[in-house]
Amino acid sequence: MCLTIPAQVFEKHKNFVLVKTDSEIRKINTGFLTDLKKGDWILHTVGTAVRIIDSEEAKEIIELLGKTKYIPQKLSTQFKEILKKIQLGGDLTKEEITYLLRVKGDEKKTLFSEANIVRQANLHDFFCIHGIIEFSNYCKNDCSYCGLRAENRNLTRYRMSVSEIVQTAVDAVKKKGYKLLVLQSGEDYFYTDEMLVEIIKKIKEKCRVFIFMSVGERGYPAYKKIKKAGASGVLFRFETSNQKLFKRLHSKGKNFKNRLEHLKFFRELGYFIATGSLIGLPGQTIDDLAEDILLTKKWANMVSTGPFLSTVDTSLADVIDNEKTKKWKIEMNLKMIAILRLMVETTRIPVVTALETLAGVNIRKKALQSGANSLMFNLTPAKYRPHYKIYGHKFYQKENIWEKYGLFKDKESYQMLEERMAKELNV
Numbered sequence: 001m002c003l004t005i006p007a008q009v010f011e012k013h014k015n016f017v018l019v020k021t022d023s024e025i026r027k028i029n030t031g032f033l034t035d036l037k038k039g040d041w042i043l044h045t046v047g048t049a050v051r052i053i054d055s056e057e058a059k060e061i062i063e064l065l066g067k068t069k070y071i072p073q074k075l076s077t078q079f080k081e082i083l084k085k086i087q088l089g090g091d092l093t094k095e096e097i098t099y100l101l102r103v104k105g106d107e108k109k110t111l112f113s114e115a116n117i118v119r120q121a122n123l124h125d126f127f128c129i130h131g132i133i134e135f136s137n138y139c140k141n142d143c144s145y146c147g148l149r150a151e152n153r154n155l156t157r158y159r160m161s162v163s164e165i166v167q168t169a170v171d172a173v174k175k176k177g178y179k180l181l182v183l184q185s186g187e188d189y190f191y192t193d194e195m196l197v198e199i200i201k202k203i204k205e206k207c208r209v210f211i212f213m214s215v216g217e218r219g220y221p222a223y224k225k226i227k228k229a230g231a232s233g234v235l236f237r238f239e240t241s242n243q244k245l246f247k248r249l250h251s252k253g254k255n256f257k258n259r260l261e262h263l264k265f266f267r268e269l270g271y272f273i274a275t276g277s278l279i280g281l282p283g284q285t286i287d288d289l290a291e292d293i294l295l296t297k298k299w300a301n302m303v304s305t306g307p308f309l310s311t312v313d314t315s316l317a318d319v320i321d322n323e324k325t326k327k328w329k330i331e332m333n334l335k336m337i338a339i340l341r342l343m344v345e346t347t348r349i350p351v352v353t354a355l356e357t358l359a360g361v362n363i364r365k366k367a368l369q370s371g372a373n374s375l376m377f378n379l380t381p382a383k384y385r386p387h388y389k390i391y392g393h394k395f396y397q398k399e400n401i402w403e404k405y406g407l408f409k410d411k412e413s414y415q416m417l418e419e420r421m422a423k424e425l426n427v
């Protein structure tokens with residue numbers, strides 16, 4: 001489902017109204033809302049009014065999404081040159097990205113506000129809310145940062161049945177208006193390819209929804225079948241572009257080459273790819289993050305980048321964040337969002353749960369104002385949620401307020417997503 005920033009009508013004409021936003025006056029077609037009058041608050045998108053809301057509701061949404069405008073003061077020549085290069089459509093070098101990752105003060109504020117302007121210019125004030133269903137926490141891998149790792153004997157394991165998964169997905173679509181769902185699990189071969197196919201087919205038979213799978217390195221034949229069954233995308237992070245670090249973190253099973261192979265054939269198969277990296281891994285440098293940005297740009301139709309959070313019962317359990325490291329990770333995550341928004345204007349960038357867990361609910365607004373344009377809400381049934389401990393103390397809050405204002409809960413939303421995805425995939 002989708003959400004836009006409200007605007008107030010200040011002039012009514014025959015087929016359109018004029019609304020005032022912070023920075024401009026916009027002409028909005030009245031669409032079906034023929035009895036709009038001066039003073040009404042409306043939600044609008046792509047130039048057409050969609051819904052009248054009362055002023056209290058408008059205030060609440062503005063509060064959620066917010067708006068800021070920042071007038072830069074002191075900018076270095078190098079910073080200005082980088083911005084100019086972006087505006088002219090040039091590709092940033094690793095050095096330029098590293099410069100942006102290090103900016104402070106005025107330049108930092110400018111980076112965020114520029115990214116916000118690019119988001120607004122390209123995607124309007126239009127945010128999508130996607131859902132994630134974590135259907136099994138069994139995993140054959142032993143990634144040293146992840147609480148689901150096979151060696152962790154202290155985790156209560158669960159698996160949702162095929163019918164439970166289908167029902168949860170169908171409820172999310174029919175009752176709440178979700179149009180894009182991620183089905184995620186550890187790498188769990190209890191679910192055969194055929195079972196995954198069955199799950200996708202059953203969901204698609206019952207409702208119109210885009211399904212993204214996040215089920216690990218299952219290889220080409222599996223992903224071919226899954227695509228054929230109706231999955232549209234994959235959520236599959238490369239985790240880090242630093243191969244030495246990758247090796248250190250993944251002692252058995254996973255290797256970087258296989259990760260990239262997967263990304264390659266995902267593209268070949270026509271998947272919409274959500275990928276990215278972890279931020280703040282032990283031993284990771286700013287240079288690594290710059291490489292992560294370049295690799296994300298290369299592969300992602302949707303960005304999925306979030307902070308590493310230390311987790312009990314993993315080999316990185318001792319890497320505890322203090323206020324300073326926490327702040328650093330939050331800032332780096334926002335900067336990576338902003339830089340990616342500047343580099344790939346129309347890409348989908350969700351605010352990930354790990355960032356919300358680290359920074360609290362207010363980060364949503366901040367991240368959206370730094371170039372992010374979507375949110376990912378957890379739809380895992382309550383009884384299982386506490387056990388999906390990729391990391392601890394996962395954040396869930398206020399989803400209902402956002403869901404309440406979700407716009408286009410019906411087929412328009414699906415069509416709009418379809419158009420946007422097709423544009424992104426050039427089909």
Ligand code: 5AD
Nearest residue numbers: 145146237307308309311354390391
């Ligand atoms: N902190 C943050 N993210 C994590 N993931 C796994 N463990 C952690 C952690 N401790 C992320 C990985 C994986 C995704 C499903 O969850 O990036 O790709």
